[in-house]
Amino acid sequence: MARTRLIVVGGFLGTGKTTLIHRAAQLLMQRGLRVGLVTNDQGVDIVDTALAHVRHLPVVEVSGGCFCCRFGDLQVAIAHLQQTIAPDVILAEPVGSCTDLAATVIRPLRAFHADTLDIAPLTILLDPQRDLQGFVAAVHYLHQQQLAEAELIVVARADTQLPAALIAQQHVLQQRYPERPIMAVSSVDDVSISRWLEFVLTNVAVPRALEIDYVRYAEAEAALGWLNATINLTATRAFLIDSWLTGALFLFDQALLAEGVAIAHLKMHAQTPDTSAKVSVTGTRYPPSWDLLPKQIPTTSADVIINARVGASPALLSNALQQIVINSPSYIRVTIVTQACFQPAPPQPTYRMMTEENV
Numbered sequence: 496m497a498r499t500r501l502i503v504v505g506g507f508l509g510t511g512k513t514t515l516i517h518r519a520a521q522l523l524m525q526r527g528l529r530v531g532l533v534t535n536d537q538g539v540d541i542v543d544t545a546l547a548h549v550r551h552l553p554v555v556e557v558s559g560g561c562f563c564c565r566f567g568d569l570q571v572a573i574a575h576l577q578q579t580i581a582p583d584v585i586l587a588e589p590v591g592s593c594t595d596l597a598a599t600v601i602r603p604l605r606a607f608h609a610d611t612l613d614i615a616p617l618t619i620l621l622d623p624q625r626d627l628q629g630f631v632a633a634v635h636y637l638h639q640q641q642l643a644e645a646e647l648i649v650v651a652r653a654d655t656q657l658p659a660a661l662i663a664q665q666h667v668l669q670q671r672y673p674e675r676p677i678m679a680v681s682s683v684d685d686v687s688i689s690r691w692l693e694f695v696l697t698n699v700a701v702p703r704a705l706e707i708d709y710v711r712y713a714e715a716e717a718a719l720g721w722l723n724a725t726i727n728l729t730a731t732r733a734f735l736i737d738s739w740l741t742g743a744l745f746l747f748d749q750a751l752l753a754e755g756v757a758i759a760h761l762k763m764h765a766q767t768p769d770t771s772a773k774v775s776v777t778g779t780r781y782p783p784s785w786d787l788l789p790k791q792i793p794t795t796s797a798d799v800i801i802n803a804r805v806g807a808s809p810a811l812l813s814n815a816l817q818q819i820v821i822n823s824p825s826y827i828r829v830t831i832v833t834q835a836c837f838q839p840a841p842p843q844p845t846y847r848m849m850t851e852e853n854v
């Protein structure tokens with residue numbers, strides 16, 4: 496079997512992992528390379544997977560738990576891509592509330608699949624403007640651990656900051672995390688993505704040794720509320736899907752704001768008979784950002800996937816979803832098809848290899 500380069504891109508919820516991976520995949524495909532994606536989530540019905548399908552990017556998902564707890568499923572996903580499309584490159588995105596990837600994902604993959612996989616240095620994305628206020632201390636700990644195990648720190652969303660601020664942030668990061676490459680990337684700047692690709696295509700992983708306090712890690716996971724839902728819209732009058740999504744985001748945001756709940760990432764994907772849409776909000780009162788702007792074709796039906804990750808109990812998320820159902824315009828009937836609200840369980844990795852000796 497031909498060798499595959501595996502690039503794992505981690506980082507906190509909503510930092511920009513999927514956006515970077517999708518654009519990088521498109522750039523690699525333009526170079527004539529075969530590329531596959533692996534998505535990951537604690538639940539099923541994953542917006543990131545739906546978006547990959549719309550963009551015609553080959554994708555396999557590992558659902559119902561993070562890569563470390565579903566290591567067998569990750570192996571199956573990689574093998575499936577290797578057998579079906581023989582990818583030169585696989586880009587894999589672990590859940591944004593995941594850490595200890597070096598010990599639980601990278602080292603086990605090196606131990607069992609060195610014959611077919613070349614594993615790139617672990618990239619961790621950081622959004623320096625991200626405000627984690629509103630999240631409990633354990634979530635801050637999780638965020639720090641993610642960065643501490645990075646082999647490459649990518650300062651994401653470089654386009655949203657002044658050059659001087661970017662330089663200052665990289666300087667601070669370099670002092671906090673010495674001996675580590677740091678680069679700034681914007682997902683709307685192909686030059687910066689190519690620079691990142693150059694690094695992860697030509698270097699190999701040297702996983703860092705990191706002691707993680709699993710009690711605090713589990714506390715962080717438990718402090719997050721997760722909602723994965725699919726809903727169906729049917730209307731007696733045609734409507735524009737972007738208007739409906741804008742209203743739904745507002746209703747959801749308001750319901751959480753009323754309870755003082757911090758949003759990590761709220762994303763929605765919609766499919767009508769004629770067009771697709773995808774929109775995200777990565778903080779309370781943050782403006783929506785559109786990753787798929789739908790065609791302005793009125794519709795009377797749509798299927799919507801909603802993924803929300805917030806700093807609150809699942810019950811509040813269920814209530815926020817109800818606000819969308821109750822407050823949609825009367826001519827649009829909103830039916831919840833599937834709904835899963837939960838707190839991620841304490842991580843129980845299949846393997847935990849603390850040193851290279853295990854490899």
Ligand SMILES: Nc1nc2c(ncn2[C@@H]2O[C@H](COP(=O)(O)OP(=O)(O)OP(=O)(O)O)[C@@H](O)[C@H]2O)c(=O)[nH]1
Pocket residue numbers: 506507508509510511512513514515543590591651652653654655680681682683760774775776777784785786
């Ligand atoms: N301006 C700008 N926006 C970005 C950039 N990268 C991501 N975004 C936006 O941020 C939002 C969240 O990005 P995602 O790529 O979905 O983030 P993620 O890390 O995959 O999120 P999770 O999978 O939920 O952890 C999207 O709406 C993107 O358009 C960037 O470089 N610049």
Ligand SMILES: [Mg+2]
Pocket residue numbers: 512513514543588
């Ligand atoms: Mg993502």
